[in-house]
Amino acid sequence: MRYMLLIYGNEAAMANAPRESTEQTLAAYGAYTEALKKSGVWLAGDRLRPTQAATSVRMANGKTNVLDGPYADTKEQLAGFYMIEAADIDTAIEWAARCPAASTGTVEVRPIWEMTEYLSEK
Amino acid sequence: MDSRPEIARAAADAAARQSYGKLVAYLAARIRDVAGAEDALADAFAAALERWPQTGVPEKPEAWLLAVARKRSVDAIRRRLTSEAGRDHLRLIAEEIEARMADEDLPDERLRLMFACAHPAIEAGVRAPLILQAILGFDAATIASAFLVSPATMGQRLVRAKNRIRETGIPFRVPERAELGERLDAVLEAIYAAFAEGWSDPAGTETRRRNLATEGIWLGRLVASLMPDEPEALGLLALMLFAEARRAARRNAAGDYVPLAEQELALWDGALIDEAETLLRRAAAKGVVGRYQLEAAVQSAHTTRRLTGRTDWIAIKHLYDALSMVAGSPVISINRAVAIAEADGAAAGLSALDELGDDKRLHDYQPYWAARAGLLARIDKTREAAAAYDRAIGLERDPAVRRFLQERRAGLGRAEAD
Numbered sequence: 001m002r003y004m005l006l007i008y009g010n011e012a013a014m015a016n017a018p019r020e021s022t023e024q025t026l027a028a029y030g031a032y033t034e035a036l037k038k039s040g041v042w043l044a045g046d047r048l049r050p051t052q053a054a055t056s057v058r059m060a061n062g063k064t065n066v067l068d069g070p071y072a073d074t075k076e077q078l079a080g081f082y083m084i085e086a087a088d089i090d091t092a093i094e095w096a097a098r099c100p101a102a103s104t105g106t107v108e109v110r111p112i113w114e115m116t117e118y119l120s121e122k
Numbered sequence: 123m124d125s126r127p128e129i130a131r132a133a134a135d136a137a138a139r140q141s142y143g144k145l146v147a148y149l150a151a152r153i154r155d156v157a158g159a160e161d162a163l164a165d166a167f168a169a170a171l172e173r174w175p176q177t178g179v180p181e182k183p184e185a186w187l188l189a190v191a192r193k194r195s196v197d198a199i200r201r202r203l204t205s206e207a208g209r210d211h212l213r214l215i216a217e218e219i220e221a222r223m224a225d226e227d228l229p230d231e232r233l234r235l236m237f238a239c240a241h242p243a244i245e246a247g248v249r250a251p252l253i254l255q256a257i258l259g260f261d262a263a264t265i266a267s268a269f270l271v272s273p274a275t276m277g278q279r280l281v282r283a284k285n286r287i288r289e290t291g292i293p294f295r296v297p298e299r300a301e302l303g304e305r306l307d308a309v310l311e312a313i314y315a316a317f318a319e320g321w322s323d324p325a326g327t328e329t330r331r332r333n334l335a336t337e338g339i340w341l342g343r344l345v346a347s348l349m350p351d352e353p354e355a356l357g358l359l360a361l362m363l364f365a366e367a368r369r370a371a372r373r374n375a376a377g378d379y380v381p382l383a384e385q386e387l388a389l390w391d392g393a394l395i396d397e398a399e400t401l402l403r404r405a406a407a408k409g410v411v412g413r414y415q416l417e418a419a420v421q422s423a424h425t426t427r428r429l430t431g432r433t434d435w436i437a438i439k440h441l442y443d444a445l446s447m448v449a450g451s452p453v454i455s456i457n458r459a460v461a462i463a464e465a466d467g468a469a470a471g472l473s474a475l476d477e478l479g480d481d482k483r484l485h486d487y488q489p490y491w492a493a494r495a496g497l498l499a500r501i502d503k504t505r506e507a508a509a510a511y512d513r514a515i516g517l518e519r520d521p522a523v524r525r526f527l528q529e530r531r532a533g534l535g536r537a538e539a540d
Binding site: 001003086087088089090092093109111113 | 241243289290291292293297
């Protein structure tokens, strides 16, 4: 099964962290990504720019409504993601627990809804 | 009167009950879908309960049921797996089921199913109901009445949990050593929750609830037989058997509540107590202590009154000391205070209760006030005791226990008047 690991963290805390600790965090993510790839579970993954760079778009009455900012203001913000291939939720949880964000923020694990299953579950 | 049809029906019921969970477990693990497996088996069981009383239980009931369920289960998977890879998978499953039908016995994979139902990704409160449904085939209405929620709510929660098993990819497997502890706890906790729901109706007035205690023991026996080397699985079964052994003694002929210390020993079930003792000894020999073994040991210490005529309160106090360390909770703290009172005097017990006084959860907790009232009465603080009894009476749900507390409260008044 494919799973998405959504990384939530406190942007402000990350931005204000001293250089040394930021370097350490980056190195930890580098090693984590490497481990995902070596074990063959890595499918995709990237970091997102902070929510101040986010734009939310909605159509209303035929007009495009563009808002600067994220969809929802939350205490912790979506900061990045990994997509992995795992046998089951236990394996996905194991990888989520190893993600550096698991000890500083939250990693949400969501199974991919495969296109072939959309209608069969109705 | 000819009772043969009834015997045949009972035999069919028993065989179906044994087979049901095994078949759900077997199919669900393969199609990774509990609801799909249940649907596939529903027709097969309806047919069995209709036919077996007439024809007798077939020699291989599971193969018989699997043959009927096969077509539907394969259809169910076919609907789900439409991709190329899915069709290959489907062919493999169909072949395996076909081979299994001719084969000897179905492997018992109920443990794997229970671990899926008690997975940490499933909401804790629905784990016990889910196990009762998946392993025993209980319908939502029966489970709902036992857990005091509406059938519609219970039905929704069960459906949601089963969808979650399928959609999040919860595995059907017994966890490995490293993670077994916590996962096994969840399974045992769910079984104990089922038992406790049934136990909380001591008068046995609500048949469904009483059955739930029996089902809890049945599940406990199942886990203990499938994991005979897990001391806590043995400990839980021992604990439930000790409690069950005293069921008849908890009420007198008039339906009044009888506290443990005043129970008639002749009403205790000696055979169950012996079985529990044996289990507890087997568990202790493994050398790993745990919550259920300790709670069973407390029960064991209470039952020694059967042999010695007195209760070993010092041993019980030590066991509660150990229990507060491994599984501290307000309930255990209250029981510990009561044991201290019996071992070292009411004043010592009261000061142990006083230490708990800050815990807000206890303000609406009947056993706290009942324990307090009893101890206050013993050191002749009559007015405070009466107030504590009033709190306990106001918080009690069971009418028999309420009557008992009211009598104790009235007894205080007489003592004061003397």
